[in-house]
Amino acid sequence: MSKVMIEISGVTKRFVLHNQGGAVLPVMQGAALSVQEGECVALVGASGAGKSTLMRMIWGNYRCDEGSIQVAGVELCCAAPREVIALRRSKLGYVSQFLRVIPRVPTLDVVAEPLLAQGMDELQAQARARAMLARLNIPERLWWLSPTTFSGGEQQRVNIARGFIQDWPVMLLDEPTASLDAGNRAVVLDLIAEAKARGAAILGIFHDAEARAAVCDREVDVTGFTPARSAA
């Protein structure tokens, strides 16, 4: 029996916009899903249905109003900041669509950072970062430059390299294959397959149907979690 790494039940989320007359936007109701070790689950649904919102609640940058979100045994709905920080440092990895870095920091350091944060020796972390960048076909002459000036596809690959540099038990992937050419897409799919093989629980958003078919075991349609909109 595999271990359940992500367990969500009865999750409700609404936004209250205080500066726009206190408008209340219900965005999610009764969300429930679970992801086991070694499994890759895709979130599907139309744009605006709440895929990214759910993903952010699992990452912890969106609060959840009701219900329970458990990641690697930690209940996120009532976790103290330091518990979330510890979870992100050692258990939970996230490949977002956007690369957010300090300007002027070399790509190699950006990619090695999650390992350094865990206390790995600098040389060892850099060696792992080199291998990962080479695998994702980032030319060596770019390694000492900041990724802020890179093209969209290159930034995306730096982001992926940073996301996969560590063997996270739980991973969240937000469109990891968007804006990549066929060769690099194949590398990313391999990385996902390897992560599954070592037992990572993966939850992702893939607009690319072929990629989804290649790595995902199951789909969860978030349309079912969208609250009925009132006619207002």
Added chain:
Amino acid sequence: MTPLLQVEGLSKFYGTHLGCGDVNFTLWPGEVMGIVGESGSGKSTLLNCLAGHMAPDTGRVIFDTRTDGPRDTVTMTEPERRWLARTDWAFVHQNPRDGLRMNVSAGGNVGDRLMAVGARHYGDIRREAGDWLERVEIDPTRIDDRPRAFSGGMQQRLQIARNLVTGPRLVFMDEPTGGLDVSVQARLLDLLRGLVRRLGLSAVIVTHDLAVVRLLADRLMVMKDGCVVEQGLTDQVLDDPQHAYTQLLVSSVLQV
């Protein structure tokens, strides 16, 4: 694990005017906490009360000292507080001139703090000072130059070296990147982040720059009119702000 700093019900009044009111939080070892808010919101008052520069009117500031465990820094004697300020605490001012001795050499500025905790061997002090200049990316051949001859960014890095040389466990920073141009700011942020990680420091950083806290702070506290209106994980407060004022603050940032 014991919290490094525990603040309970801290308030400070200027006459009848509230400086900061009923502040509560717990800071754990290795955590970086940001405090944001507009000018006059009480950020600096709070920082000065925490660092012992100002006596709060009510509340407790409990610091986990190396020798005696958790102690209330508000009720300890002035010499004890000063000893903490020289050893376990560091304070980085917005204006480097407030934190440096401008008529003493760069090496002297760093060595000065070492001597204050008992270092006496000139060679050791000079070597350590040179070492720290390198760590903050100042050319060690400039060890005998006075800070006056340095650029603003170098002065700020020198102030950081002076503060960190005694191996403090808690660093207070008041707008550390405030007066610097953006290219220097990025370099300083990277330096600070590296130092915090390598030395396992905890820090409380006051700033009005939300981009700075996103990159440096694990946790964030939002102040308005002397009160804490919201606190939590940095990206949670910035991406999913709950309080009306935080929503306004986040939505007012100019996009580049």
